[in-house]
Amino acid sequence: MTSRKTLALTAACAVFAAGVLVLPVRAGGDKVAFPQNFANNVLFATVDRPDNKQFRELYVSQAAIDAAKKGQPLPNGTVITLIQYAAQLGSDGNPVKDANGRFIKTNIIAYAVMEKRTPWGTEYPDNIRNGDWEYQSFTPEKKVNEKANLAACFTCHKPLDKQDFVFSYEKMKSYVKN
Numbered sequence: 137m138t139s140r141k142t143l144a145l146t147a148a149c150a151v152f153a154a155g156v157l158v159l160p161v162r163a164g165g166d167k168v169a170f171p172q173n174f175a176n177n178v179l180f181a182t183v184d185r186p187d188n189k190q191f192r193e194l195y196v197s198q199a200a201i202d203a204a205k206k207g208q209p210l211p212n213g214t215v216i217t218l219i220q221y222a223a224q225l226g227s228d229g230n231p232v233k234d235a236n237g238r239f240i241k242t243n244i245i246a247y248a249v250m251e252k253r254t255p256w257g258t259e260y261p262d263n264i265r266n267g268d269w270e271y272q273s274f275t276p277e278k279k280v281n282e283k284a285n286l287a288a289c290f291t292c293h294k295p296l297d298k299q300d301f302v303f304s305y306e307k308m309k310s311y312v313k314n
């Protein structure tokens with residue numbers, strides 16, 4: 137009897153704890169403001185994404201690029217802006233390619249932003265925390281996307297811990313100004 141009650145209580149606590157884990161992620165994302173001046177940064181990479189028919193532009197500061205070139209973590213205060221565009225589609229529904237074989241951008245779908253500031257991230261357990269990074273998703277109108285699943289940002293970027301949680305670290309490293 138007693139042990140059954142204890143079990144039920146433990147289960148209830150686990151559900152409660154899981155619910156609580158999601159909250160700080162939401163709150164944490166609110167620290168990230170829309171990077172109004174992203175276009176003053178370096179457009180260091182563009183990506184064609186056949187899976188979701190998007191063309192993407194990635195911006196970061198010159199200081200971050202310099203750090204990546206030295207193999208260092210990106211500096212405190214780094215903001216990375218990823219612009220997601222719908223790719224132009226042909227009559228077959230697949231992205232059309234330009235003369236260089238690249239996708240052609242049309243309208244903006246979203247802005248994905250990650251920002252790193254000390255001492256951000258301290259409230260997260262180790263299995264979630266991405267160093268000092270916080271994530272936010274913005275609509276084409278540059279407003280916070282309230283429906284974004286910010287926990288998923290942490291989960292997918294987490295395995296990149298050896299390169300400061302950044303997928304495009306190598307692209308920063310190899311970036312050369314045209």
Ligand code: HEC
Nearest residue numbers: 183216218248249250271272273284288289292302303304
């Ligand atoms: C399913 C995995 C996945 C999820 C979820 C995800 N990302 Fe990413 N992210 C990537 C990949 C892969 C790239 C590399 C660029 C590309 O392929 O578009 C990337 C790149 C980025 C970049 C450019 C810096 C870098 O790491 O290369 C930013 C900024 C970013 N993501 C923000 C976010 C935000 C904000 C969220 C949540 C709203 C998020 N990501 C969720 C996989 C993911």
